[in-house]
Amino acid sequence: MTVPDPESSPESEEGEVDPFAELGVEATASAGSVSDGLEAFMEEDGEDEDTTESGPVELESEGEEEDEDMFATLGVAGPTVSLTSSSGEDDILAAFMDDEEEESQEPEVEEESKPVESAAQPDAKEAYRMVLDTVWVDGILDPAEVNLLARKREDLGISFEEHLALVRDMLG
Amino acid sequence: MTATEFAQLDALQTALGLSDSARAEIESKYEEALVVGNAPKGESAESLVEWIDAVRALKSVHPDISSGLARRLGATALRAGIPPCGYIVAYDWMTQLGLDRPFAEGAWMVGGVAPALNSVPLALAPVAHTLNLID
Numbered sequence: 001m002t003v004p005d006p007e008s009s010p011e012s013e014e015g016e017v018d019p020f021a022e023l024g025v026e027a028t029a030s031a032g033s034v035s036d037g038l039e040a041f042m043e044e045d046g047e048d049e050d051t052t053e054s055g056p057v058e059l060e061s062e063g064e065e066e067d068e069d070m071f072a073t074l075g076v077a078g079p080t081v082s083l084t085s086s087s088g089e090d091d092i093l094a095a096f097m098d099d100e101e102e103e104s105q106e107p108e109v110e111e112e113s114k115p116v117e118s119a120a121q122p123d124a125k126e127a128y129r130m131v132l133d134t135v136w137v138d139g140i141l142d143p144a145e146v147n148l149l150a151r152k153r154e155d156l157g158i159s160f161e162e163h164l165a166l167v168r169d170m171l172g
Numbered sequence: 173m174t175a176t177e178f179a180q181l182d183a184l185q186t187a188l189g190l191s192d193s194a195r196a197e198i199e200s201k202y203e204e205a206l207v208v209g210n211a212p213k214g215e216s217a218e219s220l221v222e223w224i225d226a227v228r229a230l231k232s233v234h235p236d237i238s239s240g241l242a243r244r245l246g247a248t249a250l251r252a253g254i255p256p257c258g259y260i261v262a263y264d265w266m267t268q269l270g271l272d273r274p275f276a277e278g279a280w281m282v283g284g285v286a287p288a289l290n291s292v293p294l295a296l297a298p299v300a301h302t303l304n305l306i307d
Contacts, residue, residue, distance in 0.1 A: 141254040146281050160282050171260040 124156040129166055136170075177217055180224050187228040188268055226294035230269065240286075242271035245296055246278025247286035249303040254279060261302045269295075 131152050135145040153163055185195050205211035214220050230238050249262070259279065266275040278286045292300040300306045 136256045139255055141250065141256070141259065141279075143250055143281070146250060146279075150281060160277075160280070163280070164276055168260070168263075171256050 121157070124158060125162065125166065128152055128156050128158045128163070129170070132163075132166055132170060174217070177220065180221050184224045184227060187224070187231045189270075190268075223294060223297070227269070230293060230295040238269075238271060239274040241289070241293055241296065242266055242269075242274040243278035243286045244289045245292065245299065245303075245305075246275040247281070248278075248288040248292075249300075249305060250279050250281065251288055252303070252305055254303065258303045262299045265299045265302065275299075 128149075131149065135141060135149060149163070152158070153160070158166075181195075184190075185192075190198075202211055230241070249258075263272055263276065266272040277283055292306060297306060
């Protein structure tokens with residue numbers, strides 16, 4: 001386990017408190033490209049709004065910099081931990097995901113929120129497990145595969161809890 | 173190991189809600205690794221203190237914020253591509269922090285797509301490392 005060295009104290013770039021700063025994070029430009037890959041799946045509402053109602057900081061999904069400012073509100077100083085990721089791959093995935101976004105997003109949310117009460121049939125679980133096995137064949141899980149699995153869960157009546165259990169069983 | 177460092181570990185145990193028996197088991201395994209010679213070493217006492225403080229801060233903030241961070245970390249990892257071994261280790265880490273569910277939801281795009289993180293909270297740096305998000 002590696003803990004990064006402190007490099008700087010948290011500062012809010014736009015004069016607001018930075019919750020990330022409180023948690024030991026500082027905004028960096030390196031990860032800005034990382035978020036591009038899932039833009040196609042994003043809804044306009046922005047999930048952050050859902051999580052900020054009672055929080056000390058207003059979470060905004062309008063931009064990444066603004067999100068960080070929200071975290072800055074917590075006012076904790078800490079070192080910078082920058083992300084390392086490739087932007088080119090994300091762009092390719094984003095283009096691929098544009099076709100499926102609108103169709104799959106909303107149904108998926110509804111499906112995942114269903115309780116475990118509607119447990120999937122053994123055959124469905126086995127079928128889903130087979131799909132699950134294939135997505136990691138290449139050694140990496142990408143957004144398109146996750147979207148595929150979400151659709152399969154919906155089709156087969158697999159709950160997210162069952163999905164997590166299957167993943168645990170498969171990888172554990 | 174100094175008394176201050178012991179105190180910091182006590183603080184970490186409290187922050188994580190770790191039982192004495194669970195902590196003893198972890199420390200016992202580490203001691204065994206020390207004997208064998210393959211025990212991982214941290215950077216410094218200062219970095220340990222800083223990280224523990226970060227964990228305590230993460231545990232003390234409003235659950236919406238910590239859950240939001242976990243969710244976004246999962247989504248950020250997905251954008252970069254998640255290796256299976258990295259996922260399961262990260263998931264276990266997040267379980268220790270009580271953030272496994274939002275992390276998984278972010279990684280599996282459940283409930284919508286979370287925005288990516290521009291940088292990772294220090295408390296979650298080890299998790300981000302296992303996901304190859306940071307060096």
